[in-house]
Amino acid sequence: MAARTASGEESPDDFITELGTSLRNDALHLILLPTEKCNFRCTYCYEDFSIGRMGASTVEGVKRLVDRRLDGLRFLNVSWFGGEPLLARPVVEDISAHIAAAVAERPDVEYVGDMTTNGYLLDTPAVTRLGALGIRRYQISLDGPQHIHDRTRVQAGGAGSFRRIWSNLLAIRDDPAPVDVLLRVHLTPANVPLMPEFLAEIRDTFLADARFSVILKPVERLGGPNDDAMDVVGEEEREGILAGLRSVVLGGGDGRRLQPVPDVCYASRPNSLMIRANGVVGKCTVALTDPANAIGKLRRDGTLEIDNLLLRPWLRGWESRDWTALGCPADGLPRDRTVLVQLGATRLGLGARA
Numbered sequence: 001m002a003a004r005t006a007s008g009e010e011s012p013d014d015f016i017t018e019l020g021t022s023l024r025n026d027a028l029h030l031i032l033l034p035t036e037k038c039n040f041r042c043t044y045c046y047e048d049f050s051i052g053r054m055g056a057s058t059v060e061g062v063k064r065l066v067d068r069r070l071d072g073l074r075f076l077n078v079s080w081f082g083g084e085p086l087l088a089r090p091v092v093e094d095i096s097a098h099i100a101a102a103v104a105e106r107p108d109v110e111y112v113g114d115m116t117t118n119g120y121l122l123d124t125p126a127v128t129r130l131g132a133l134g135i136r137r138y139q140i141s142l143d144g145p146q147h148i149h150d151r152t153r154v155q156a157g158g159a160g161s162f163r164r165i166w167s168n169l170l171a172i173r174d175d176p177a178p179v180d181v182l183l184r185v186h187l188t189p190a191n192v193p194l195m196p197e198f199l200a201e202i203r204d205t206f207l208a209d210a211r212f213s214v215i216l217k218p219v220e221r222l223g224g225p226n227d228d229a230m231d232v233v234g235e236e237e238r239e240g241i242l243a244g245l246r247s248v249v250l251g252g253g254d255g256r257r258l259q260p261v262p263d264v265c266y267a268s269r270p271n272s273l274m275i276r277a278n279g280v281v282g283k284c285t286v287a288l289t290d291p292a293n294a295i296g297k298l299r300r301d302g303t304l305e306i307d308n309l310l311l312r313p314w315l316r317g318w319e320s321r322d323w324t325a326l327g328c329p330a331d332g333l334p335r336d337r338t339v340l341v342q343l344g345a346t347r348l349g350l351g352a353r354a
Helices: 012-023 056-070 084-103 125-134 146-152 162-174 192-206 237-250 308-320 323-328 336-343
Strands: 027-032 075-080 112-114 135-141 180-187 212-218 271-276 280-282 296-298 304-306
Touching: 027 056, 056 075, 056 084, 056 271, 056 296, 075 084, 084 125, 112 280, 125 135, 125 304, 135 271, 146 162, 162 180, 162 192, 180 192, 180 237, 192 212, 192 237, 212 237, 308 323
Parallel strands: 027 075, 027 271, 075 112, 112 135, 135 180, 180 212
Antiparallel strands: 271 280, 280 296, 296 304
8 A cells, every 4th residue: 555645645656666566577466256156145246146167268277377477476466256256166276276386386486365255155174275275365344243244245045144254253263374364344324333332342352363454345336236225325424434433443452453445456557467257357356247347368378368458448547647546447447439549559568468
């Protein structure tokens, strides 16, 4: 995250630092969707679950892509997303085992594996097995105390999910496995009054363990079927609510308990790519149904076919030095063909194939 000046704004030096990080040819961030199916039906979800498990051709393509790039890398981050990635755990383990073996032969490469999961299937054996394959960072969402959480983070069959997730979190806490768990706590007008007590429980239950931290995220309308009926925390009151809840999480303790929202989204970074279960390459894990988010295709041999005309609008914040565009390039993404052609004429040091 970029540092702030005394006025709370990012400095020019921050921009240069972030740009350098994003243009590094020796760093690669892959976001992999091993399946786009899910065992939950969260009321605010924007996904349509139309694509199933990653096929053999795409699995092979991911492995070959890593093989092609690894010799030139110093840092490799593989993020597992979905759907629910643990529904396709064999795919996760297959690809991760290949990466772990390849990285083991290259001690100069730093490899980080992480997963965004609803946590329902993340029991102790799963944590142990995935940890052995290099996946040791998790992001797990909670929507408040059980009676609130179970209304919004609903299993596909209609049952609640809180007890199982909480039990898995306690098991992780009580096991010495070298993992990091980011608890993503969602905020809505319905749960905000209950959040001070709930966050105090999280703080007292988990945050004495340095492996656990919290990020606070107001729920947004992201294009799901229930958007029109959703009640969200208003912009004018959001910062005041967040400030009060941050103080509860911190409780006078270690500032590392609370993770900030990054100033630069992964989708703005040229060295970050999402590979969907069908091999389509994109930038954003939210705009999955947006044609502008399908910027290319992964081939079975590990080569990438990228349409620079579709890629460049995602990177426009670097040219304009617009922190808003860098923070969420999907918001306000240019749609006019003339604008796309103008952006496409700008050299950003990216070839059509990687």
